[in-house]
Amino acid sequence: MSVTEATRRLGIRTPIIQGPFGGGLSTFKLVATVSNAGGLGSFGAHVTPPDQIATLTREARAQTNQPFALNLWISDHDPGGLQLTQAEFDAVYRRFEPYFRELGVDKPERPQRYHQSYEAQIEALLEARPPVFSFVFGVPSPKIMAECKRRGIVTIGTATSIAEGRALDEAGVDLIVATGMEAGGHRVSFLGRAEDQLMGTFALTQIVAARVKAPVIAAGGIVDGRGVRAALALGAQAAQLGTAFLACEESGTTPEHRAILFSDQAQHTMLTRAFSGRLARGVRNRWTDEVAPTLRTIAPFPVQNWFMSRLRPAAVKAGRTDLVSLWAGQVAPNLKHRTAGALMDALIADLA
C-alpha cells in the first residue's frame, strides 16, 4: 500500500509529505525527521533571501541524505502590493497604529520592497538543485520547467480547482497537490479569486485525480493514517499534512501557538485576509475579530503581511496570541502527536 506513483517519482518510502511552512516556520529538524523516516520533508523558503537559498539547501542536505523539497511562492505580490508612495504607506500605518502603540513598537521606515523576489529566488534554487521544488500561487514558466527537468529537480505544483490542476498538468509538473479549503495557512489559488475556489479536499482530490496525468497529493484536513488511507482511496497517490506537523515541537512556531492548536480554541478557524492580505486559514482571535470585518481597509499582499511581521516580534516576546497569526487547519481538534517522530511512526504503522 505504501508504494505509489508519487513515492516512485519522489524516491521516498511512504506516501506522506510534510507540507512546507512559509513565514519562517519551517525547520531543518522537521524536514530531516520526516525525510529520514521515509516521507518527504519540505522547507518553505518564500521569505528566504535569494542569496541564502544555496546555504539553506546545503544545510538540509547535511541533515538528511533522503529527498526533501524547497518551496517557493510564484506570485510575490498582488496589485498595489509592490510599491507604495509615502502617503500610501502612512495611510496603511494609520490603520495599524493602535496596535503598534499597544505593543510599544515604533513606526517602521518605508522599505524598498515588502517581499523577496520570486524571480531571484528561483534562479538561486535552480543553482542549488534541491531534490524537489514545490510551489504555490502559480505555474513556473516553460523555461523554468525545462531547467528543472534538465537538472533533475522533481516539481510539485498546487491546485485549488480543476482549472488549476489542468494548468499545472499541461505545464508538465511532476506531481500536483490538490488542496481543499480545510487546510491551514494560505488558500493558494492563482486562477480567479481565492474566495471563489473553496472546494473541500474530498471533492477536489477525486475530481482532479480523474482529470490529470500527474499523480495527485491530497492536502487539507488530514492528521492521521486513517486520513491518508482515505485520500489514497479517493485517487490520491500521497497525502500532504501541514497542521499536524506544525503542532510538533520540531516546527518553527511558538509554544503558545502549539498550545492553542491543542486547545478548544482550535475548534474555531476561519479564512481571512486580515493577516497577510491574502486569504488564509487560522484560529480566530482578537485580530481576526477586529480586522477581518473591515475587509476594504486591509492592504494588498504583501504589504499587510509586512506590517504584521513588524508587530510579531513584540507580540511573541510578550506571549500575546491575540495579535499574531495562529495558522491552523479545520482538523486541528483531532491532533494527537507532539513530536514529528511520533507522528511519522503512527502514520507509517497505520499504513502498514
Ligand SMILES: Cc1cc2nc3c(=O)[nH]c(=O)nc-3n(C[C@H](O)[C@H](O)[C@H](O)COP(=O)(O)O)c2cc1C
Ligand atoms: C503555517 C502554515 C504555513 C504554510 N505555508 C505554506 C507555504 O509556504 N507553501 C506551501 O506550499 N504550503 C504552505 N502551507 C500549506 C501546508 O503545506 C499544507 O498543504 C496544508 O497545511 C495541509 O492542510 P492541513 O493544515 O489541514 O494539514 C502552510 C500551512 C500552514 C499551516
